[in-house]
Amino acid sequence: QVQLEESGGGFVQPGGSLRLSCVASGSIFSVNTMGWYRKVPGKQRELVATITSGDTTNYSDSVKGRFTISRDDAGKTYLNTVHLLMSSLKPEDTAVYYCHAAGVHSRLGSRPQDYWGQGTQVSVSS
Numbered sequence: 663q664v665q666l667e668e669s670g671g672g673f674v675q676p677g678g679s680l681r682l683s684c685v686a687s688g689s690i691f692s693v694n695t696m697g698w699y700r701k702v703p704g705k706q707r708e709l710v711a712t713i714t715s716g717d718t719t720n721y722s723d724s725v726k727g728r729f730t731i732s733r734d735d736a737g738k739t740y741l742n743t744v745h746l747l748m749s750s751l752k753p754e755d756t757a758v759y760y761c762h763a764a765g766v767h768s769r770l771g772s773r774p775q776d777y778w779g780q781g782t783q784v785s786v787s788s
Contacts, residue, residue: 664687664689664763664775665687666684666685666686666761666777666778667684667685668682668683668684668759668760668779668780668781668782669682669683669684669782670682670683671782671783672783672784672785673785673786674784674785674786675786675787675788676751677750678751678786679748679749679750680751680784681748682748682761682782682784683743683744683745684744684761685742685743686742686763686777689769690766690768691769691772692739692740692741692767693715693740693741693764693767694714694715694741694766694774695712695713695714695764695765696712696713696733696741696742696744696763696764697709697711697720697731697744697762698731698744698746698760698761699759699760700757700758700759700760700784701757701760702756702757702758709722710722710729710746710759711725711729711730711731712731712764713732713733713741714741715740715741717733717736717737719731728748728749728751729746729747729748729749730749731744731746731747732744744761746759748784751784751786752786753786753787753788755784756784756785756786756787758782758784759781759782760778760779760780760781761779762776762777763776763777
């Protein structure tokens with residue numbers, strides 16, 4: 663089994679910054695991609711940002727230029743820890759943010775699986 667532990671959510675005023683972190687642990691041989699999604703009540707969960715084991719990043723248009731995703735041990739193929747630095751936060755960024763790990767192999771040649779974290783609340787308000 664694989665667990666994703668998220669940290670760093672909270673309350674911030676508009677224009678402020680927060681940093682989220684996610685650590686994957688458990689039976690992990692390799693992870694293809696890790697990232698963050700967010701969900702607001704009444705709406706579908708949406709992509710925020712992802713990063714691959716090859717350090718390729720992807721952002722939604724709504725956060726591009728304001729959020730930065732990074733990982734520990736950049737340049738190495740083993741991926742298990744990611745961070746999301748959120749700057750210039752807006753009230754519309756308020757949501758539950760979920761860590762996601764995709765293409766997780768528990769051993770060489772095993773079937774890849776995806777995992778989700780429990781979610782962490784981010785609230786932006788004056």
